[in-house]
Amino acid sequence: MRGFKLLLFWGCCVMDIWEMHTGPTLKSTIKNANKCRETTMCPAYATCTSNMDSYYCTCKRGFLSSNGQRRFKGPGVECKDIDECSQSPQPCGPNSVCKILLGRYSCACLHGFSSPTANGWISGKPGNFSCTDVDECLNPRACPEHATCHNTVGAYTCLCNPGFESSSGLLSFQGLRELCEDIDECIEMCPINSTCTNTPGSYFCTCHPGFAPSNGQLNFTDQEVECRDIDECLQDPSTCGPNSVCTNVLGSYNCGCIAGFRPNSEGSQKDGNFSCQRLPFKCKEDMIPNNEQAQQCQEGTTMKPEYVSFCALINDMFDILDNVCENKRTAVSMKIESKVIDKECSEENVTLSLAAKRDKMKIGCSTIEASESRGTTGVAFVSFVGVESVLDKRFFHNPQTPLANSEVKLKMNSRVVGGIMTGEKKDGFSDPVIYTLENIQPKQKFERPICVSWRTDVEGGRWTPSGCVVLEASEVHTICSCNHLANLAIIMASGELTMEFSLYIISHMGIIISLVCLILAIATFLLCRSIQNHNTYLHLHLCVCLLLAETVFLAGIDKTDNQMGCAIIAGFLHYFFLACFFWMLVEAVMLFLMVRNLKVVNYFSSRNIKMPYLCVFGYGLPGLVVVISASVQPQGYGMYNRCWLNTEAGFIWSFLGPVCIVIMINSILLTWTLWILRQRLSSVNAEVSTLKDTRLLTFKAFAQLFILGCSWVLGLFQFGPVAGVMAYLFTIINSLQGAFIFLIHCLLNHQVREEYKRWIPGKTKPSSESQTSRISLSSMPSTSKTG
Known part of the structure; x- marks a missing residue:
């Protein structure tokens, strides 16, 4: 307790001594600090600062005292805003805009420039403000289609590509308001006998059909190139086909036929299938004198009703033959066997057999009844000798296997035969007609027979296997089955129809x-x-x-x-x-x-x-x-x-x-x-x-x-x-x-x-x-x- 009292005594002594030495100064400092609390001591935009025995005023950043002194006190001095933007060089740097703010300033880049510190920089923010050029060409939509973008300092220009021009006619422009439109170069004519084709940004010339460019290029733009006439007849002597004459004309050619031939009506030069056929001769006038049965139909005398139908059949057959006989120099003859059906089909499942030369035809009564014949029905089977040398393998047509145009060897190996009936229906019979044809030459093991019929609706007349199949084939005969009869001729087209030997x-x-x-x-x-x-x-x-x-x-x-x-x-x-x-x-x-x-x-x-x-x-x-x-x-x-x-x-x-x-x-x-x-x-x-x-x-x-x-x-x-x-x-x-x-x-x-x-x-x-x-x-x- 005594120690505490002693400590308290000495503390009071020390306090009295300190007050005696510092009292006046401390009171003065407190008095000056109280003056800075008065708002009228310093002007606006100034800061009051107190010291040991006084105070002073300083203008804030961005302001300058009216008396030019950094520190001042007393009335009459003002803090005025500093115009940084009027300084040289301006604080924002090149390619920028400086704007005065109260006590500070802001910087913004001109159009076409940008700043990494943002475009609205204000003084006092960290970092330095600078403007760099913007490459507008990096934007794929800066220029329209078919134009090229060229960047410049603070801007860019668009130029239309070669072959295009701007919609306003300006050489250079900015933005998408302009369009680059294709220039129609075909206004500048291509050479004569040619066609100009305009393409996006370019053009080319093409010679007309029948002409060839002098430089050998199919498409060209050189104005010095000429389109010269092509001599198609010299280029391809077979362009018109066999037995024809080719005549060259400017830009084209004409096809004609040699003596003894005429153009095929089924083809045309325009379609590219021109062909010549022999001038026909009248089979009727040539064959009737050699056939007694055919002569009876030409005498005009009164005949039995059943023979009227048969003679009508014979006359129809001659009309057909007039369309297929082609060469009078070929010796042609025929053998006919005919039947007038009366009571032969009174029983069921009856099959009639007709023979001419050594060829045969079997036809069932069900087929005859299905022919829808009016009155007496007449059936005839004809075998022609020599026609196979006229209507030969060249007329073979098979869309599935075009053997006539391939390396396969074909030959006619039978006489041409015809089955004729007076009925309206000529094809689509459910019971087929069976033909047995004699082979002109013995069939070899490597040969394959084809039963074909004459079709006038195929390329003007062709042999086609449609509707007929081979039932049996031997060295001597070939048996064919066909579902049609009228206007029919069956041949044997034999050849090496197997695959290549290799x-x-x-x-x-x-x-x-x-x-x-x-x-x-x-x-x-x-x-x-x-x-x-x-x-x-x-x-x-x-x-x-x-x-x-x-x-x-x-x-x-x-x-x-x-x-x-x-x-x-x-x-x-x-x-x-x-x-x-x-x-x-x-x-x-x-x-x-x-x-x-x-x-x-x-x-x-x-x-x-x-x-x-x-x-x-x-x-x-x-x-x-x-x-x-x-x-x-x-x-x-x-x-x-x-x-x-x-x-x-x-x-x-x-x-x-x-x-x-x-x-x-x-x-x-x-x-x-x-x-x-x-x-x-x-x-x-x-x-x-x-x-x-x-x-x-x-x-x-x-x-x-x-x-x-x-x-x-x-x-x-x-x-x-x-x-x-x-x-x-x-x-x-x-x-x-x-x-x-x-x-x-x-x-x-x-x-x-x-x-x-x-x-x-x-x-x-x-x-x-x-x-x-x-x-x-x-x-x-x-x-x-x-x-």
């Missing part, structure tokens, strides 16, 4: 190699027990179908002598080739299901998938397609030159349609399978993950799809300039399908190669070290393992 050799040798390989593959799948499972059974069915298809192809593709037999062969080929693709689809589906269940490697056994169900799919669906196709269009099986699906009316798509669908589905499934493999192989158990060759399943399936499907896809492109190349690729790949399958499923399979080594005498039994870690398209582990 393609023939390639296809047959390739198929023989494929058959051997398929037999080896089938034997491998049946005898190699180490690889036998459901997967190899699928390969086995595919190989069997392909073996049967190629066997039938090799043995029967050219057996066209018998129409019914050829149709049956075509049906079997249709079925077996379709079955190959459907079994390939089964393989793709099973592969997809197996890969989706990688944890269950032997997926077939775990899911209890029965082979009979797969057989129903692999064999049943192709059969269903064939049955439906045969029911809808039975005449689609078999052609005159090969036993395959008829290409007319799109019947070939009954095969190509399912094939394209299978190829598309397989491609999707196999691509999906590869994706699943990529996603799942890293997530399954360690043992399954080591099966790296699992991806070979999909890659080999892709290869198999390419082998079986590629050839038929190539077959779709056998036209145009690449037709020859496509034909060889189609033949090679298609004929070696069996060899490719044997290579993929057997020779490239490690386990199969090891089995082959065991079968070879003297070879030691190979180690099975790698067998458990390999997997291929034809071998799967037999035990199910889970992760």
Whole structure:
């Protein structure tokens, strides 16, 4: 307690001493500070500052005292705003605008310039203000279309591209108010006999048809180029066709016919199909004197009613012949057998037979009754001798296979015959008319007959196979079946209608190699027990179908002598080739299901998938397609030159349609399978993950799809300039399908190669070290393992 009192005493002493020394100064400072509190001590826009014994005023930033002193006090001094913008140089810098504000200033860039510190900079903000040029040409919409933008300091200009001009006529402009319009250079004429074509920004000249440019360029702009007349007759002497005269005129040419010929009315020079035909002679006047039956119709005497119809028939026939007989220098004769139908058709299923020379025609009474004849019906069969040398192979026309214009050799191999009936109906008979024609020359093995009829509505008169088919062909005779009769002439167009000899050799040798390989593959799948499972059974069915298809192809593709037999062969080929693709689809589906269940490697056994169900799919669906196709269009099986699906009316798509669908589905499934493999192989158990060759399943399936499907896809492109190349690729790949399958499923399979080594005498039994870690398209582990 005593210590505290002592401390308090000394503290009071110290306070008294300090007050004695600092008291007057402190009071003065407090007094001066009180003066700064008075607002009238300093003028407006000034700051009051106090010191130990006084105070002073200073103008704020941006202001200057009226007496020029920085510090001042007392009345009468003012703080005036400083005009920074009048200083030189101005504080905002070049390419800018300075604006005075109270106590400060702001800066803004001129149009066409910009500042990184924003365009409305005010003094006192951090950073320095500066203006840089704006490149307006960076904006793609700175100038209109067909114009080029040129940047300048603080601005830009637009110039129209060459070949264009501004809508106002100005050379340079800004913005989109102007448009660059195309200059019509064709106002400046191209040379004579040419046409000027204006294009955006340019133009070109083209010579008129019949003229050629002197510089050899199709399109040109050089005014010195001339368009010179083309002498078409000198350039191509055959431009008007045979038996014609070509006369060149300025810019064109004229076609005429030589003596003894006249222009064909069905063609014209304008359409590019001008042709000349021989001046006709009157078959009636030349033939009647040599035929007693025809003479009776010309005597004008009274005759029986039934002969009136027959003579009308004969006169109609002569009118037809007048349109087709062409060369009087050719010796032409005819043999006619006619019948006036009275009581011959009183019974059912009666067939009448007429013969002329050594040619025959059989016509049923049902066909005669369907002819809608009024009164007595007359039927005649005519065989012409010598007409085949006039209406020869040059008149052959087949839009499906234009053999007359190809390298195939054609020849007339029968007399021209005609079947005539007095009825109104001439075609579309349900019961066909059967013609037996004698071959002028014995038929060779490499030749194929074609039954053709004369059609006046095709190019003015042509032989066409439409409506007629070959029933049977021998060395001596050919039997044809036709569904029409009136105005009909049947010929035999025989020729080497088979494929080129090189393609023939390639296809047959390739198929023989494929058959051997398929037999080896089938034997491998049946005898190699180490690889036998459901997967190899699928390969086995595919190989069997392909073996049967190629066997039938090799043995029967050219057996066209018998129409019914050829149709049956075509049906079997249709079925077996379709079955190959459907079994390939089964393989793709099973592969997809197996890969989706990688944890269950032997997926077939775990899911209890029965082979009979797969057989129903692999064999049943192709059969269903064939049955439906045969029911809808039975005449689609078999052609005159090969036993395959008829290409007319799109019947070939009954095969190509399912094939394209299978190829598309397989491609999707196999691509999906590869994706699943990529996603799942890293997530399954360690043992399954080591099966790296699992991806070979999909890659080999892709290869198999390419082998079986590629050839038929190539077959779709056998036209145009690449037709020859496509034909060889189609033949090679298609004929070696069996060899490719044997290579993929057997020779490239490690386990199969090891089995082959065991079968070879003297070879030691190979180690099975790698067998458990390999997997291929034809071998799967037999035990199910889970992760």
